[in-house]
Amino acid sequence: MRKRLVIFVLLISLCAMASLASAREVRVFKPMEEDMSPMQLRNEAMAEGFALAAIEEARLMLAGDLDEVRADLLKKYFMVHGKPYIQGYRIVASEAMDAGLILRLDVRINRKALREGLKRMGIAATVVQPQAATVTWPEDLPEEAVTELQGLVTLTGLQPEEGVQPAFTLEYGPEKAYKGRLVLDDREWMSINKDMTALWFELWARFFNRNEAAESRSGMMRLAVSGWFSPDAALEFDRVLRGWERAVQEARLVEVDMQPTGVGATWEVRLLDAARLDTLLKSFLPQRGLSYQLAKEGAEE
Known part of the structure; x- marks a missing residue:
């Protein structure tokens, strides 16, 4: 009887461990660009494959539908910041040609990490209902930075309104560093980072996770x-x-x-x-x- 109990407990443990990862097969075609080395081409194709697999898994997790604009922004985010969500991969097929590279990948996604990431980014909440917020930035902020900021607003699912909270303020300081401040009632969070995306999600994670313990x-x-x-x-x-x-x-x-x-x-x-x-x-x-x-x-x- 004890032996059967031990085996059964092991089965439950294995089942729980399997649920932490999910395998997805994706196909990617990455065009060859001028002055791009074969190694660079392969790395970018793999990054895109990982991002596609994470997007497919995210769509299943979310309680609402992710529109194509936000899905594209999330894909771009995963191509740069998606490593924590990838548990492993296997190259199913690879075909190099003059025009580029075709890859078929079997990608294992860390579902628990991805779910927590979507929550920290606010996407898990705003896919159902946009979050009203005030977002301000300096008038002399470079156009490229403004475009990046507006993309982050869309990706997070914010609905910009004047005079409401939470209120986010971005400043562009010395040494090309950004300073962000997020205010909600009597709480204020601040961060400084040269990477606007990292700064943005560091602060908004504080907002979206503020009631996590409760x-x-x-x-x-x-x-x-x-x-x-x-x-x-x-x-x-x-x-x-x-x-x-x-x-x-x-x-x-x-x-x-x-x-x-x-x-x-x-x-x-x-x-x-x-x-x-x-x-x-x-x-x-x-x-x-x-x-x-x-x-x-x-x-x-």
Whole structure:
């Protein structure tokens, strides 16, 4: 009995580890440019492939649709800042030609890191509802920098309005460094960086994560499902539940037990869309002879 329990615990652990990464196959054609070396061509093609894989995974995670303008801006962001979200890759096929390079890549995405990144960037929230904000910059800011700033506003999902908070102010200081200040009520965050994009997301992460601790405590729900004939069936539903990424942000299998009606299992889940999850549960579980109960974490049943 103890041996079976150890094996089962290992199965749960492996299932949880697998859920942290997701493999995506992408195809990229990168045109050859003047004075570009073969190594540079290959590196840029791979960076674009990684970005495409991250975009595809992000679209599945987000609770709303990412329009093409924001998707293109996010792709450009991932091409420069996307390394933390790539867990590994495999070159499936490579074809070099005079016009450029065709690559097919199998890319493993770190889903947990990507989900947290989308949250810090504000995209997870603003894909559903734009965030009103005041954004100001100096009149003598170079045109190229203004264009970059406006792109960041669009990518983040801000709706610029005068006189509202949060209020972001950008200054261009000595040694080509940017100084940013973000104000919300009695809180103020400041940063200095030569990289405007890094400065921007460092400050806006403070805003979008400001209630993270409270949400961590209050946002968890407890899903109990009973009626399976075997523990394997519960593990299979664990994979199904994790796949409902527009309804569930996080799901963790915490208990499997034998009940008079069969095998029961309990998950801790953090929701993105409670109504969507309820619809999915009702369409999936009862027809399989299963019953379920969804309640706030810590609530009495």
